Structures are given as C-alpha cells and as structure tokens.
Amino acid sequence: MNDVGREPPAGHILLRHREIPEIDNLEVYRQNGGFEALRKAVTLMGPDEVTEEVKTSGLRGRGGAGFPTGLKWTFIDYDRYPHYVVANADESEPGTYKDREIMEGNPFQFLEGVAICAYAIRAETAYIYLRGEFWQIAESLDRQIEALERSGFLGDNLFGTDYSLRISTHLGAGAYICGEETALLESMEGKLGQPRLRPPFPPSFGLYGKPTVVNNVETLTNVPMIIKHGGDWYRNIGTEKSTGPKIFSLSGNVERPGNYELPLGTTFRELIYEHGGGIPNGRLIKAIMAAGASSSLIVANDEALDTKMDYESVPNVGAQLGSASVIVIDDTVSIPWLINKTIHFFKHESCGKCTPCREGNYWMVHLTERIAQGQASMNDVELLYDVASQIKGKCLCALGEFSIEAVLSGIERFRTDFEQVVAD
Amino acid sequence: MNVSDGASEVTKSLSPLSSKYAREIEAILAKYPPEQRRSAVMPLLYLAQKERMYVDRETMQEIGEILGMSTTDVASIVGFYSLYYDEPGGKYHIQICTDLPCALRGAEDFLVELCERLGILPGETTKDGLITIEEVMCLAACDNAPMFQVQSSQGLEYYENQTVENALKLIEELRTMATRGPGHYESIRSDSDE
Ligand SMILES: Cc1cc2nc3c(=O)[nH]c(=O)nc-3n(C[C@H](O)[C@H](O)[C@H](O)COP(=O)(O)O)c2cc1C
Ligand code: SF4
Ligand code: FES
Numbered sequence: 109m110n111d112v113g114r115e116p117p118a119g120h121i122l123l124r125h126r127e128i129p130e131i132d133n134l135e136v137y138r139q140n141g142g143f144e145a146l147r148k149a150v151t152l153m154g155p156d157e158v159t160e161e162v163k164t165s166g167l168r169g170r171g172g173a174g175f176p177t178g179l180k181w182t183f184i185d186y187d188r189y190p191h192y193v194v195a196n197a198d199e200s201e202p203g204t205y206k207d208r209e210i211m212e213g214n215p216f217q218f219l220e221g222v223a224i225c226a227y228a229i230r231a232e233t234a235y236i237y238l239r240g241e242f243w244q245i246a247e248s249l250d251r252q253i254e255a256l257e258r259s260g261f262l263g264d265n266l267f268g269t270d271y272s273l274r275i276s277t278h279l280g281a282g283a284y285i286c287g288e289e290t291a292l293l294e295s296m297e298g299k300l301g302q303p304r305l306r307p308p309f310p311p312s313f314g315l316y317g318k319p320t321v322v323n324n325v326e327t328l329t330n331v332p333m334i335i336k337h338g339g340d341w342y343r344n345i346g347t348e349k350s351t352g353p354k355i356f357s358l359s360g361n362v363e364r365p366g367n368y369e370l371p372l373g374t375t376f377r378e379l380i381y382e383h384g385g386g387i388p389n390g391r392l393i394k395a396i397m398a399a400g401a402s403s404s405l406i407v408a409n410d411e412a413l414d415t416k417m418d419y420e421s422v423p424n425v426g427a428q429l430g431s432a433s434v435i436v437i438d439d440t441v442s443i444p445w446l447i448n449k450t451i452h453f454f455k456h457e458s459c460g461k462c463t464p465c466r467e468g469n470y471w472m473v474h475l476t477e478r479i480a481q482g483q484a485s486m487n488d489v490e491l492l493y494d495v496a497s498q499i500k501g502k503c504l505c506a507l508g509e510f511s512i513e514a515v516l517s518g519i520e521r522f523r524t525d526f527e528q529v530v531a532d
Numbered sequence: 533m534n535v536s537d538g539a540s541e542v543t544k545s546l547s548p549l550s551s552k553y554a555r556e557i558e559a560i561l562a563k564y565p566p567e568q569r570r571s572a573v574m575p576l577l578y579l580a581q582k583e584r585m586y587v588d589r590e591t592m593q594e595i596g597e598i599l600g601m602s603t604t605d606v607a608s609i610v611g612f613y614s615l616y617y618d619e620p621g622g623k624y625h626i627q628i629c630t631d632l633p634c635a636l637r638g639a640e641d642f643l644v645e646l647c648e649r650l651g652i653l654p655g656e657t658t659k660d661g662l663i664t665i666e667e668v669m670c671l672a673a674c675d676n677a678p679m680f681q682v683q684s685s686q687g688l689e690y691y692e693n694q695t696v697e698n699a700l701k702l703i704e705e706l707r708t709m710a711t712r713g714p715g716h717y718e719s720i721r722s723d724s725d726e
Binding site: 446 | 563565568570571572573574575577578599601608609612613614615616631632633635636637669670671672673674675676681687688689690
C-alpha cells in the first residue's frame with residue numbers, strides 16, 4: 109500500500125490549488141483523490157496505525173518548533189476523555205502568510221488532515237482557532253464543513269463505522285500571543301490569551317483540561333498525503349532529519365515575494381535568487397531573518413546563502429528555521445531601525461504576564477527608538493544589549509525569548525551600523 | 533441536548549442582543565460543551581460589535597449574563613484583544629500594516645502620505661467621523677504590501693498591493709456608501725479575492 113521509492117509528485121503537495129483550479133470545491137477535491145486518505149484511515153487502519161505512519165514519515169511541526177508530529181500524538185493521555193484537536197490557524201508571525209494561502213486555496217486537504225488527526229488520537233471534536241482577521245476564511249471554512257457534513261465526510265458514523273467527528277471554527281481577536289498553544293487554549297476557554305505554566309503540556313492537560321493535540325495548519329495539511337502514499341514515500345522528500353515539503357514565505361527586499369513550496373533542505377540562495385528573483389534595484393543582500401520577526405539576524409554571506417533551510421542546518425549560521433518565514437534585508441536597511449521595528453512589535457504583543465518580558469520590552473522600545481533616531485550613545489547600545497541579555501531564559505513563554513533574538517544578534521553581528529547612528 | 537436548554541434560557545430574557553440574534557447565539561453556544569459556555573464570549577462579542585463597531589457596558593453585562601461571567605470579566609476580554617472596541621470610533625477603520633516585512637516594501641511612506649492627504653494623523657478619525665486610520669501589526673499578507681484591512685460593523689476586508697490613489701478612491705466609495713446607508717457594502721470587494 110505504500111508508494112515506497114516512488115518519486116514525489118512533480119507538482120505541489122500542499123499548495124495543490126496552484127495546479128488544480130477550484131480544488132476548493134468539494135467535488136473537484138474528491139475527483140483528485142480527496143477524502144480517500146480519511147476513508148482509508150477510518151475504515152482500514154486503527155488509530156495507532158495512523159499515528160505510526162505519521163511517525164514513519166518524519167513529519168515535524170510547521171508552526172515553528174519543529175516537534176515530531178507523530179510523537180506528539182502518542183503523548184495523548186488515553187485514560188481521560190474526551191480528547192480534542194485544535195488546529196492552530198493564528199498565523200501572526202510577521203512575515204508568515206502560508207496557512208492563509210492553504211486555507212483559501214486548498215481548504216479541504218487541511219480539513220481532511222484535521223479529521224485524520226482527530227481519528228488518530230480518538231477525538232470526536234476538533235476546533236480551528238483562526239486569528240480574528242481571518243474572518244472571511246472562517247466563514248468559508250464553515251460552509252466547507254457544512255458541505256462535508258452533507259456528504260458524510262463529517263458527522264456521525266463516518267463511512268459506516270462508529271466513529272463520529274465534528275469540526276468548528278473559533279475566531280481570535282487580534283493577539284499574537286494566542287498563537288502560543290497554551291495561550292490559544294486559554295483564549296478558546298473564554299479567558300485572556302496568556303500562556304500557561306508548562307508542564308503539563310496539552311496532550312495531557314489541554315482544552316478544558318482534557319488531552320489535546322495542537323498542530324499548525326500546514327502540519328495537518330501534510331497528513332492526508334502521508335496516509336495516502338505512506339510514510340516512507342514522504343521521507344523521499346527533504347533531508348534525512350527534516351523530511352517533506354515546506355512552504356517558505358518569502359518577504360522583504362526581494363523581487364518576487366510569495367509562498368514557495370520546496371523540499372526542506374533547499375538553500376537560502378535557491379529560494380532568494382532562483383525563486384524570488386534576487387534583490388531589486390541592483391542592491392546587495394545584507395541580512396536574512398529565517399523565522400519572521402522572531403529570528404536572529406543572519407549575516408547574508410556566501411556561507412549563509414549556501415546553508416540548507418532545514419531544522420539542523422540553520423543553527424549553523426546562528427539562527428532557527430522556525431516557521432520558515434524568510435525576510436530578506438538589503439544593504440540600504442539600517443539594523444538599528446530594524447530592531448526598533450521588531451521590538452515595537454513584541455512590546456505591543458507581550459501579554460504582560462511576566463515581568464522580564466513586559467518590562468524588558470518596554471525599556472527596549474525606548475532604547476531602540478533613541479538609538480534608531482540617532483539620539484543615543486554607544487553606552488545606550490551596551491545598555492540595550494544588557495537589558496536583552498537579562499531577559500534571556502527568564503520568561504514564561506517563548507515570546508520573551510523571541511523578542512531579544514534580533515536585538516542581540518543585531519548588535520553582535522552588525523556593530524558598525526550602531527556605531528554609524530550613534531556617531532552622527 | 534443541553535444546547536437547546538441554553539437557547540431557550542437565552543431567548544427568554546428579552547435584552548437586546550438575545551432578542552435580535554437568538555438563532556445566532558444558539559448556533560454559537562452549540563459549538564462548545566454545555567458546561568463550557570464561557571468559550572462563546574469571543575464570538576458573542578463579535579456579534580455585539582456587528583451593530584456599531586463597539587461594545588457598550590450594557591451589552592457586556594448581557595453577554596456576561598448569558599455566559600455566567602461577570603461584566604468585569606467580559607470587559608477584560610474586550611480590553612485584552614485588539615479587535616474589540618469599547619468606545620465609538622470611525623465607521624470604517626482602515627488598518628494599515630507597517631510591520632517589518634511591509635515596511636521594507638514602503639508601507640510606512642504609504643501610511644504617512646495617505647494620512648497627509650486625509651489631513652489626519654495615524655490613529656485619528658476624519659472630521660466626518662467615518663474613517664479612522666490605524667497602524668497595525670502583520671496581517672499575513674506580507675508579499676502584497678502596501679496593504680490594509682477595512683474593519684467595519686460588516687466585518688473585515690483585505691486590500692492588497694495598494695497605492696495611495698487606490699486607497700483614496702476606496703475611501704470615497706466608503707463615504708458614498710455610508711451616506712446611502714447599509715446594505716451597499718457588498719458592492720465593494722477587495723481585489724485580492726480569487
Ligand atoms: C509567541 C508564539 C507565537 C506562536 N504563534 C504560532 C502561530 O501563529 N501558529 C502556529 O501554528 N504556531 C505558533 N506557535 C507555536 C505553537 O505554540 C505550537 O508549537 C504549534 O502550534 C504546534 O504545532 P506544530 O507542532 O504543528 O508546529 C507560536 C509560539 C509562540 C511562543
Ligand atoms: S514571556 Fe511575554 S508573552 Fe510570554 S507569558 Fe511572559 S509576558 Fe506573556
Ligand atoms: S508584515 Fe504586513 S502583512 Fe505581514
């Protein structure tokens with residue numbers, strides 16, 4: 109049943125709407141093999157077998173942390189019910205716009221992935237938590253879910269078995285922190301979107317305190333293909349430890365920004381120059397952020413450009429792959445201006461629950477503003493570095509850690525930019 | 533199911549939101565386990581905001597009563613999330629993304645120029661009370677900067693790859709529509725669709 113050794117398809121695996129027009133229409137999706145994977149899972153495979161196949165595929169979470177998806181599903185506590193699946197469609201990291209394209213273009217594959225995940229962890233209820241701005245997407249997902257219920261792909265007794273599933277959408281309301289999985293769960297419970305202390309993690313204590321899997325939209329959209337073609341087939345794509353395709357959201361100073369679905373392990377150079385068309389207006393590339401505003405700044409030298417974009421290689425140039433939101437920065441951009449921008453974002457989005465992040469970002473906004481405007485001395489730059497270093501490792505959630513990435517790496521790797529602005 | 537108990541309880545109390553939107557409220561409550569009504573607070577706030585683009589104290593109290601929450605708890609939700617408003621602003625909020633990726637593609641100049649042409653500063657509302665310009669964080673449309681969304685009582689609409697001239701034209705259309713009354717919103721669609 110596994111398509112082992114078979115070449116991956118020539119076209120897209122996730123962004124299939126780019127080849128198949130109207131795949132957002134249920135009939136068209138079905139004509140192209142839609143819901144065969146769900147049928148196969150529910151009628152021919154046990155839940156654990158499904159999880160096992162996902163483990164074999166090597167799929168890792170596309171929401172940022174790269175955690176092995178199948179492994180996460182095995183952490184579900186099977187002594188307590190009900191179980192929940194929550195799809196993370198909060199997508200608020202500056203530079204990230206891939207989940208939006210999936211849900212707009214190829215929504216049924218995403219919904220099928222949600223359903224297969226729910227079956228695997230024996231959940232009969234799943235929610236999709238979307239950022240509030242995705243209001244229209246939520247409305248169309250609602251219509252698509254209704255269509256699935258009418259066609260018997262959702263609802264009671266799927267494919268004549270005793271398995272039943274309901275999926276609902278839930279809109280956030282403009283808070284980046286709600287992308288963090290425990291803040292998201294709090295928000296879904298009708299509370300302020302503030303992270304929980306962990307452990308316990310969602311697979312043991314999730315939505316309403318029940319065992320819950322939280323997965324990113326892109327992660328789940330991979331799942332139908334893995335069940336359909338087999339985990340071994342999936343491993344043919346990407347690198348040994350970072351398997352599968354990844355959607356790279358390319359933005360900033362680049363000729364052709366956009367989403368590019370490429371195998372994990374593609375180099376920065378190929379993405380930026382071959383697919384993205386290089387840097388416009390005859391300028392030179394200066395820096396790269398690989399994970400949106402939450403990234404450290406990579407010096408865009410030849411070594412960096414030839415680095416493979418996968419979970420293992422990006423750390424070699426002092427950064428993380430994260431959500432693979434690649435922001436290109438050209439040589440006209442001043443790094444002090446840039447870090448003021450990122451800190452402005454994090455100060456705005458800090459949920460205020462813990463002091464280092466709340467106060468630290470407050471101070472960093474003031475410092476970076478003064479520095480960027482040329483009203484500071486090198487002592488202020490050192491002070492900024494100090495404040496950022498003190499935040500490190502002291503925050504309740506990763507937002508606090510994200511906030512200092514660009515600041516520390518900016519000062520360390522682009523020192524002359526700071527010397528220039530404080531000098532004049 | 534308990535859901536219908538909840539709904540009848542809701543429709544009984546004849547406060548404004550519940551009488552006007554009984555069916556919608558019922559459908560929202562049905563999404564969550566009966567003992568987890570509080571989960572409905574965010575969708576109910578959206579429902580409340582449909583009318584006037586902000587939620588007043590009485591409505592917060594009503595939502596609290598429906599869900600078994602205190603008014604203060606509801607108000608704290610309104611305060612925490614940036615898409616809820618507790619006081620009136622312009623009829624249309626034009627929310628321009630000036631976050632890093634968009635800024636690298638000229639979004640800051642776009643904001644400044646648009647505000648200049650309207651004679652207001654970012655965060656302010658035009659004299660006719662119709663248009664509020666706001667600077668917002670990434671809206672997940674970074675490849676199509678400059679971009680903004682228009683938030684009104686009818687919902688949110690994305691406008692991508694914009695120029696100042698485009699935006700001014702849209703604002704004129706919004707103004708015309710506002711004087712003609714509601715129901716004409718549908719005639720304006722963002723060019724990003726399809
Ligand atoms: C501040 C913060 C924001 C996050 N935002 C998102 C987001 O918008 N979407 C997402 O899928 N994951 C986001 N994450 C990661 C989630 O916490 C979680 O790891 C992820 O949803 C798990 O799904 P995955 O294993 O499929 O990647 C965020 C994490 C942090 C700390
Ligand atoms: S690190 Fe920041 S965002 Fe995270 S819990 Fe603390 S204050 Fe909130
Ligand atoms: S940075 Fe503007 S939409 Fe993402």
